[in-house]
Amino acid sequence: MAREAIYQQSGDDDDHRDDPGAPQTIQDTRLRPSQMQEMVGQGDVIERLRIAIDAARSRSEPLGHILFDGPPGLGKTTFATVIPHEMGTSVQLASGAGLKAPKDLIPYLTNVEAGSVLFIDEIHRLPRTVEEYLYTAMEDYRIDIVLGEGVNARTLNLELKPFTLIGATTRAGMLSAPLRDRFQIREHLSYYPIDDLREIILRNAAKLKVKVDEAATHEIAFRSRGTPRIANNRLLWVRDFAQSRAGGKVTARVAVEAMEMTGIDSLGLDKQDRSYLDTLIRIFDGGPAGLEAIAHTLNISSDTLEDEVEPFLLRSELIVRTRRGRMATSKGFEHLGRANPR
CATH class of the missing domain: 1.10.8.60 (Helicase, Ruva Protein; domain 3)
Known part of the structure; x- marks a missing residue:
């Protein structure tokens, strides 16, 4: 097989801040590693993948199905493009948001080469009917295509070439248990030091x-x-x-x-992060305050605050979430140079 990867992409991507789900640009492709030895960080993940790849190559078998999960921007797509290069095979790229029905998935499955890779980004966005269609494809390398309708309908059993499915998700909990269990290798990517x-x-x-x-x-x-x-x-x-x-x-x-x-401070907070923290401290005296109250005060949707702003503030120990609402920590007061009334 040719060592150069064959890229096909479908569907649209999520629109997140800091461009975590935006389409690949020339700069993305230029800066992205093409070989595993070029990758930095995630050393334990790389070591386990090297073992699996070496074993699969020695047996002349396809690599087991792999699921990567973790926050956006940590290298899930990079791993999915590097692994086929290490295996010396091709890869097809698809988006879970673009596979709305089994008919959208069939072209990818019928075009797989022996030992090649099918990568589905944001795999948690697959509809349940498409998930179920993947079960036999992943386990038995077979799909059942229904031709016709009603009493004239018949089922065509189509054999697939053995392939590797690589899934990437930011929300592994949204995958059904039967689909999660069909991945032989599951790796969680953590933040980089x-x-x-x-x-x-x-x-x-x-x-x-x-x-x-x-x-x-x-x-x-x-x-x-x-x-x-x-x-x-x-x-x-x-x-x-x-x-x-x-x-x-x-x-x-x-x-x-x-x-x-651009409003990026010494901790990496941007203007929206600081507005949230400033509102919590200045207007709500550091909390506790409900998310909806903060959202209305900032005139920003609560979903935006919960999905884009709060995760980094929580990870930076600047706020905490309690049963009564959000509260600023002593570190949060200190970062904005405010006295803690508590």
């Missing part, structure tokens, strides 16, 4: 031919929320700022000025 993000920034700066000093990589990494995709976005913006205002060289001062221009 600062040192790994710095290494990613250094490598990608070299690809972009940008001069970045060591202190600048720390500033960018520390404000990237532990997420490589956000780190790349920050790097691209700092590069543009440096080329326009600083002669192209990225120093710590240039990186800080670039971040402050």
Whole structure:
């Protein structure tokens, strides 16, 4: 088989802040690793995958089905494109949102080559009927196609070539248990430590031919929320700022000025994050306050706050969620330079 991956993509992506689900751009493709040895971070996941890949190759069998779960931007799609390269096979890319009926899935299944990879992003968005259609395809490499209707209907059993299904999801709990259990390998991707993000920034700066000093990589990494995709976005913006205002060289001062221009503070909070925290502290005296009350005060939907703003504030220990509502922590007061009335 050709070692170059064959990419096919369907469906639309979610619209999230920091571009976690946006379509791939030229920059995304350029900065994304193409081999596993180029990947930084997630060392335990990489080690387990290497073992599985080596074993499958030695037996000349397809790799077992794999499910990646975790927050956006941590490398699920990168793993899905690197694994076929390691296996020396091709890959088809699909989106769970675009597979609305079994007929949408059939072209992908009938086009799989022996040992190739079918990658379904946001697999938790598959309708239940499509999920059930995958059961026999994953276990028996077979699908049943119904031809005709009523008493004239007949079933066509179509044999598939052995393939590997790789699923990626930000909400593993939304997958049905029968589908989850059919993945032999399940890996959860966690947030990256600062040192790994710095290494990613250094490598990608070299690809972009940008001069970045060591202190600048720390500033960018520390404000990237532990997420490589956000780190790349920050790097691209700092590069543009440096080329326009600083002669192209990225120093710590240039990186800080670039971040402050877009409202990114020392912890990685943006304007919306700080507005939430400021409203909770200034108007609600640090809480407890209900999510709906905060949302109405900010004139932002509660879903946006719960899905996009609160996760990082909770992870940064700036707020807590209690039965009575949201409350700012001492660290939250300190970050905004406010006295804690409690």
